[in-house]
Amino acid sequence: xxxxxxxxPDMQLNHLLCLYLQKEGLLTTSFLEGEKAxxxxxxxxxxxxxxxxxxxxxxxxxxxxxxxxYPDIPVIMISEQxxxxxxxxxxxxxxxxxxxxxxxxxxLVLRVKKILEHIHGNVKNLNRIILYAxxxxxxxxxxxxxDEEMINLTSKEFDLLLLLVKNLYRTFSREQILKYxxxxxxxxxxRSVDDLVRRLRRKMRNLRIESIYSYGYRLLPNQVLKIKGCxxxxxxxxxxxxxxx
Numbered sequence: 001x002x003x004x005x006x007x008x009p010d011m012q013l014n015h016l017l018c019l020y021l022q023k024e025g026l027l028t029t030s031f032l033e034g035e036k037a038x039x040x041x042x043x044x045x046x047x048x049x050x051x052x053x054x055x056x057x058x059x060x061x062x063x064x065x066x067x068x069x070y071p072d073i074p075v076i077m078i079s080e081q082x083x084x085x086x087x088x089x090x091x092x093x094x095x096x097x098x099x100x101x102x103x104x105x106x107x108l109v110l111r112v113k114k115i116l117e118h119i120h121g122n123v124k125n126l127n128r129i130i131l132y133a134x135x136x137x138x139x140x141x142x143x144x145x146x147d148e149e150m151i152n153l154t155s156k157e158f159d160l161l162l163l164l165v166k167n168l169y170r171t172f173s174r175e176q177i178l179k180y181x182x183x184x185x186x187x188x189x190x191r192s193v194d195d196l197v198r199r200l201r202r203k204m205r206n207l208r209i210e211s212i213y214s215y216g217y218r219l220l221p222n223q224v225l226k227i228k229g230c231x232x233x234x235x236x237x238x239x240x241x242x243x244x245x
Contacts, residue, residue: 002116002140003045006030007037007054007062008078017049020105024113034062041065042150044073044143046120047112052079052086060093067094074115078108132165133206133222144204156181157200164209164219173216193217 004026008014014030021028029045031037034057037050041062048066050059063075074096079086082100090098097111120140130137136145142158144151153161159181163172172180174190181196197217201209208220 002047002120003027003029004047004049004112005037005040005043005045006049007034007059008049008051009033009054010051017105017108020109021112024109026112034058038062038065041069043145043148044070044141044150046073046141047116048073048075049108049112050075050077052077052081052090060090063090063093063095074119076108076111076115078103130165135204135206137161137165146204151203153200153203156196157203160196160200161204161207164207164217168219168221171212171216171218175216177216 002025004021006014006017006021006028008017008030009032011032014032018028018030029040031040034054037054038057038061048062050062052059054062059077059079063077066073066075071094075094076097076099077090077095078099078101080101087098096115099108099111130139134146135151138144139162142153142155144153144158144161160177163177163180174193177193177196178190182192193216197209197211201207206222208222210218210220212218
């Protein structure tokens with residue numbers, strides 16, 4: 001499910017926009033002040049909506065912070081200033097869209113959906129969050145959170161995590177993991193797989209990765225939490241042979 005962070009100091013407009021966004025199935029967290037919003041940048045939502053005239057810390061400052069740390073996260077700026085200069089400055093800073101007030105809430109929602117569809121595909125396909133134990137794994141933006149804290153995984157660590165968590169009980173040989181994670185382009189020994197598993201275990205200690213002697217690894221289920229709008233990890237026995245062809 002896509003997460004949208006909204007920064008809008010007008011309480012009534014803030015509430016109204018939240019209702020419209022949530023109606024479209026978007027998880028929405030709102031802030032009335034820029035100072036509180038900027039403390040949540042590392043929680044990495046899928047999209048930001050920033051008001052230009054936010055108190056304490058203005059929208060341009062938040063935009064700069066977001067784009068400096070996470071340049072690929074889209075930002076829409078809304079403003080009472082229908083100024084070409086402000087619009088140009090925002091776009092030069094990396095803003096993905098600029099909407100002048102007054103506007104219809106439905107218009108903003110359509111702009112949000114258009115940007116998300118451009119980046120992630122069909123917005124209707126929202127169930128991309130996998131829950132395993134106390135981990136929240138976002139398959140779209142490739143992030144992992146535990147108790148709202150980010151767990152920094154490398155690209156290959158995340159690929160291995162997805163392979164295992166989407167195929168509980170399925171045993172993979174080291175050769176299969178090499179072929180899947182390194183896409184046939186890795187010439188190293190199978191020990192690389194052991195090193196990768198070791199790093200993943202160290203970062204995500206609640207993963208029940210079981211070693212199969214002289215063969216490979218599999219992931220066993222843990223306690224699974226159910227959250228509305230997210231898909232839970234269940235045992236899967238589908239044939240995934242196509243991954244390795």
